[in-house]
Amino acid sequence: MFNFQYLKVALCTLFISSSLSKAWDSPADCSDLVIPLRVSSWNRQVEDSVLTNGSSVIALVSELALTSNSSTWAYESTALNISARYCEPIGPSPRRDAIQLLVHGITYTKDYWFALGMPGVQSRLYSWVDFATRRGYATLSIDRAGDGASSRPNPFHTDQIPLHAAVANQIAAQLKRGQIIHGRSFEKVIYVGHSLGSMIGVELAATYPDAVDALMLTGYAAESDTPLILETGLLPAKEALPARFGSLDDGYLVTSSLPGRQKAFYGRNSTFDPRVSALDFDIQQTVSVGEMATASLAKVATNYSGPVTVITGDQDATFCFVNETSDGSGPGGECGQGKTSGPARVSSLFPAATSFSVTVLDNIGHCINLHYEAIVAYAVAHDWMDEHVC
Numbered sequence: 001m002f003n004f005q006y007l008k009v010a011l012c013t014l015f016i017s018s019s020l021s022k023a024w025d026s027p028a029d030c031s032d033l034v035i036p037l038r039v040s041s042w043n044r045q046v047e048d049s050v051l052t053n054g055s056s057v058i059a060l061v062s063e064l065a066l067t068s069n070s071s072t073w074a075y076e077s078t079a080l081n082i083s084a085r086y087c088e089p090i091g092p093s094p095r096r097d098a099i100q101l102l103v104h105g106i107t108y109t110k111d112y113w114f115a116l117g118m119p120g121v122q123s124r125l126y127s128w129v130d131f132a133t134r135r136g137y138a139t140l141s142i143d144r145a146g147d148g149a150s151s152r153p154n155p156f157h158t159d160q161i162p163l164h165a166a167v168a169n170q171i172a173a174q175l176k177r178g179q180i181i182h183g184r185s186f187e188k189v190i191y192v193g194h195s196l197g198s199m200i201g202v203e204l205a206a207t208y209p210d211a212v213d214a215l216m217l218t219g220y221a222a223e224s225d226t227p228l229i230l231e232t233g234l235l236p237a238k239e240a241l242p243a244r245f246g247s248l249d250d251g252y253l254v255t256s257s258l259p260g261r262q263k264a265f266y267g268r269n270s271t272f273d274p275r276v277s278a279l280d281f282d283i284q285q286t287v288s289v290g291e292m293a294t295a296s297l298a299k300v301a302t303n304y305s306g307p308v309t310v311i312t313g314d315q316d317a318t319f320c321f322v323n324e325t326s327d328g329s330g331p332g333g334e335c336g337q338g339k340t341s342g343p344a345r346v347s348s349l350f351p352a353a354t355s356f357s358v359t360v361l362d363n364i365g366h367c368i369n370l371h372y373e374a375i376v377a378y379a380v381a382h383d384w385m386d387e388h389v390c
């Protein structure tokens with residue numbers, strides 16, 4: 001495991017008592033809710049297109065990547081219902097003042113943070129929320145607009161990163177004001193993103209620098225590999241999976257290649273259970289053209305002054321290049337070490353952050369929560385929160 005950090009001020013003093021370092025072994029009390037919102041955001045003007053097959057998807061996504069510098073933007077207001085699940089530890093918790101806002105990546109729902117809905121022992125192995133609860137943290141996990149039980153806005157010109165950041169900004173403000181969880185106003189909101197959820201976290205910090213108190217970016221680095229995402233075989237969801245998505249607009253896409261998805265989202269064969277990646281493929285959700293069209297336009301979060309950490313698997317092929325010649329157990333990402341590695345270079349987006357740190361985890365690929373070593377990542381993440389959010 002590699003770790004690099006810089007600090008502009010001292011860490012929180014050990015305000016959080018050492019009782020926290022023992023496992024917080026209380027089960028979660030969870031409830032599902034719908035959050036109605038109206039948000040305003042600068043959205044990229046991407047015209048509606050007719051998409052019927054993989055080549056038309058690749059042609060459009062590639063063209064949008066090439067023309068991103070000459071894109072035009074419109075300020076729009078959008079009404080949405082966001083589906084969310086709130087979980088809190090049962091009984092007293094030393095972290096009652098703080099809540100984690102969990103935002104998933106492409107083709108997932110909030111279930112990414114709940115072991116993909118797997119029961120029993122699997123949920124112990126793969127559930128971020130289970131771990132967070134044991135460490136005393138409340139969580140709010142959302143289905144992003146366009147996914148799961150949330151509203152599905154236009155997938156070309158509305159379902160985009162700026163819209164998702166505006167949603168996160170409003171939800172964070174409402175959590176602090178006690179408007180989402182009855183009788184609970186949280187002092188601290190910790191934004192935790194995975195993949196596109198991390199890109200949204202960067203946009204949030206750049207556009208609404210005071211929205212959250214700490215930023216945790218998982219499955220993320222300075223650049224991402226668009227060709228590798230195209231190898232997942234993106235197809236219009238309504239064509240590929242009509243029974244589930246027949247009523248969706250053309251611009252909502254799914255992956256159609258299990259090997260392609262495995263290469264992009266997982267580490268080498270020995271790092272994950274193939275039954276998990278097969279389930280993941282079967283229950284996948286969508287990604288929109290608008291999300292792809294706004295994914296490589298990271299802004300510098302000039303005015304964000306909270307702490308930031310990046311937690312990425314060393315075999316994350318989506319955000320680090322693929323090393324085909326590595327040790328014979330299949331291709332995997334190669335996130336590299338040291339200050340020049342992709343994950344460490346994220347620091348350039350946060351010139352005013354109180355602190356910045358990076359952890360590159362061994363034997364983990366892009367979708368951290370779905371690997372055998374997920375618990376190691378959870379421990380790193382929660383140790384960081386205990387230290388930096390006080």
Ligand SMILES: *[C@@H]1O[C@H](CO)[C@@H](O)[C@H](O)[C@H]1NC(C)=O
Pocket residue numbers: 050051052053054055056
């Ligand atoms: C793919 O779709 C586009 C536009 O919908 C169409 O023009 C093209 O012929 C199709 N290609 C194949 C191989 O079906």
Ligand SMILES: *[C@@H]1O[C@H](CO)[C@@H](O)[C@H](O)[C@H]1NC(C)=O
Pocket residue numbers: 065066067068069
């Ligand atoms: C867009 O502009 C940035 C700098 O302004 C440049 O580094 C980048 O290569 C450009 N991208 C494209 C696709 O032209």
Ligand SMILES: *[C@@H]1O[C@H](CO)[C@@H](O)[C@H](O)[C@H]1NC(C)=O
Pocket residue numbers: 036079080081151
């Ligand atoms: C949100 O849900 C309510 C209740 O089902 C519904 O009346 C409203 O139209 C929905 N809003 C949007 C934007 O879908």
Ligand SMILES: *[C@@H]1O[C@H](CO)[C@@H](O)[C@H](O)[C@H]1NC(C)=O
Pocket residue numbers: 206302303
């Ligand atoms: C940062 O804050 C300064 C001072 O309030 C403001 O002028 C500037 O526009 C902000 N920058 C960004 C990128 O929001």
Ligand SMILES: *[C@@H]1O[C@H](CO)[C@@H](O)[C@H](O)[C@H]1NC(C)=O
Pocket residue numbers: 323325326327334
């Ligand atoms: C690729 O992997 C091999 C074996 O794991 C390693 O020796 C080599 O340095 C890696 N290449 C790069 C460019 O990181």
Ligand SMILES: *[C@@H]1O[C@H](CO)[C@@H](O)[C@H](O)[C@H]1NC(C)=O
Pocket residue numbers: 269274328329330331
């Ligand atoms: C990895 O597993 C897949 C099947 O799950 C198999 O097709 C592939 O050959 C394996 N790769 C290696 C290098 O063992």
